Amino acid sequence: xxxxxxxxxxxxxMWDDVFDMAPVFNxxxxxxxxxxxxxxKTDVRETDHTYELDIDLPGFKxxxxxxxxxxxxxxIQASKGLDKDExxxxxxxxxxxxxxxxxxxxxxxxxxxxxxDIKAKFEDGILKxxxxxxxxxxxxxxxxxDIE
Numbered sequence: 001x002x003x004x005x006x007x008x009x010x011x012x013x014m015w016d017d018v019f020d021m022a023p024v025f026n027x028x029x030x031x032x033x034x035x036x037x038x039x040x041k042t043d044v045r046e047t048d049h050t051y052e053l054d055i056d057l058p059g060f061k062x063x064x065x066x067x068x069x070x071x072x073x074x075x076i077q078a079s080k081g082l083d084k085d086e087x088x089x090x091x092x093x094x095x096x097x098x099x100x101x102x103x104x105x106x107x108x109x110x111x112x113x114x115x116x117d118i119k120a121k122f123e124d125g126i127l128k129x130x131x132x133x134x135x136x137x138x139x140x141x142x143x144x145x146d147i148e
Contacts, residue, residue: 040076040105046133053129055105062122067129069115076127077104110134 045052079102119130
């Protein structure tokens, strides 16, 4: 166990200053920490009649997540605000911070999908979306082409 002055991980924090000097490397997001790049990891599964999406949204609540269907695009947005207040024993503020942020992801699902056909459920930090597959075109049995 390390003292809290070292942050989340002593060895990662030790190298942060070195890599932060180069503009090529992304800086840490203060709202989501160094694990911000792991937000909205999505698994897409195909069944006989549906597409199933499982989207990881750890730390979000149901009312902070919004799903929209517009112009054939399914868009998932998650917004969060975070207040950190720390006080010493006498109640004076040592540090006050406020962060706000959002993340979103869009998927093209086609023009034939309607919002009433899409089902969404949020539990344990995972957004589960189910949508019907569009009816596929029936291919003709004959595949040869006549040459004139």
